[in-house]
Amino acid sequence: MLRRSRPLAALCAVVLLSGLAACGSESDSADEATGSSGSSGGPEEVSFTGEVGESLTAEWSGAIEQPEETTVETLVEGDGEEIAEGATVSTYVYVGNGSTQEDVFSDYDNGAPESIPNDEQVGEVFLEMMDGATYGSRVVAVTTPTDLLGPGAESNSLGLGADDSVVVVMDLVEEQEVAPTPSSDQAEDAAPDSQPSVVSEGGDPVGLDFEGIDEPALDTPVQRVVLEEGDGAKVKASDTVTVDYLGATYDADAPFDESYSRGEPLVSPLSGLIPGWSIGLDGVPVGSRVLLQIPPAYGYGTQGSPPNIPGNATLWFLIDVVEAE
Missing domain, CATH: 3.10.50.40 (Chitinase A; domain 3)
Structure with missing residues (x-):
């Protein structure tokens, strides 16, 4: 209960060096989440069902090879405004092991979204996923443990091996209100x-x-x-x-x-x-x-x-x- 509330709370020890009512886009649907409405569909070996901001289920058909560099695609393009630099985004995050075809982390399972800032503290993978994206979107990245977790990759708590591929999905639900700034940062x-x-x-x-x-x-x-x-x-x-x-x-x-x-x-x-x-x-x-x-x-x-x-x-x-x- 006392732990720092930060993006990917269950991963903060490795991702950052260290629940709110959500709503999906009105145009979201289970079909759209699989990429059948003009979106790219993401990697061929996995598809995702469920509405943005409500649920996400991964369906694997094969293993994914570890990429040489991170790739990012939009599965569902939301009809909200483009996410501004420095904005804090209410986001459901999913992480899957593409090599073993296993789910290793999901905010949907945890019951609440993350509040993730669109700035350098979240790392390059998340920044790339939010770059140019709009609220209501579902974005997928295929990456490596090192690119996602940085120096903490070797001792990560997700069971990801050094040679595994990693699939990350972000449901970018809505801009998160920020708490008022105290008049002093001292006690x-x-x-x-x-x-x-x-x-x-x-x-x-x-x-x-x-x-x-x-x-x-x-x-x-x-x-x-x-x-x-x-x-x-x-x-x-x-x-x-x-x-x-x-x-x-x-x-x-x-x-x-x-x-x-x-x-x-x-x-x-x-x-x-x-x-x-x-x-x-x-x-x-x-x-x-x-x-x-x-x-x-x-x-x-x-x-x-x-x-x-x-x-x-x-x-x-x-x-x-x-x-x-």
């Missing part, structure tokens, strides 16, 4: 009475009480209250941290996630978590208990993290910093 130390109070049972936190607390504006910077200050080394944004935590949205009846009842602290690089954690924990001594208020731009943005975190949600996290190194 602000807040008064304790401006934040919810901690509810505990048996000594462990179980929730946050928002009585008397107004919902903040979406552009409010990260707010930080150090409830208990530790005496350890100060956390750096580059650290891997060990923490116990509890997270909640405004006036929620229950946390959307917490580690206290599990008895297993979270261990993770801060760089792999939502940006609000790096901003809020930077400089906090190990051993501290901190309450953070995180705006959507530094949390899960307009996409949210269904089903428990809606789009444009301000998040609150109670965090016990156990270790940082």
Whole structure:
């Protein structure tokens, strides 16, 4: 639940060096998705059925040889506007192993689209697929693990071998609204009475009480209250941290996630978590208990993290910093 919400969330560790209601084009149909309405149809060895933004099924008839260079074709041409440079696109992504004829990743299976920016952070394959494309389109690329995943190709989590071919499909549904930019990218130390109070049972936190607390504006910077200050080394944004935590949205009846009842602290690089954690924990001594208020731009943005975190949600996290190194 805390992981950074980025394009290809399940692949972010290798793709980027590191759910929303979607709608297809009115002209989309299962026949069009196979390329029978004047589109190229993509590679002969695989066809795709299902409407853009609703579903995608791959039907394999043979293996695909690894290409010498990435090729991109349009299966369905959408009737929306051309995707602008720098726009954030609500996109369903599918990845298949063309050599073994297996599905290895699908946002349709995961139940929500990705919010993918049309800029250099997503890599050349995705940039080429979005170049000149229109909203409502279905685009396919045949590529290699190295071209798709870059330096992380050798240790990828998709089971792709170095000599495998890779088939990537993007359903470019619609332009994604961007969360308001906070008025500062630094954490602000807040008064304790401006934040919810901690509810505990048996000594462990179980929730946050928002009585008397107004919902903040979406552009409010990260707010930080150090409830208990530790005496350890100060956390750096580059650290891997060990923490116990509890997270909640405004006036929620229950946390959307917490580690206290599990008895297993979270261990993770801060760089792999939502940006609000790096901003809020930077400089906090190990051993501290901190309450953070995180705006959507530094949390899960307009996409949210269904089903428990809606789009444009301000998040609150109670965090016990156990270790940082």
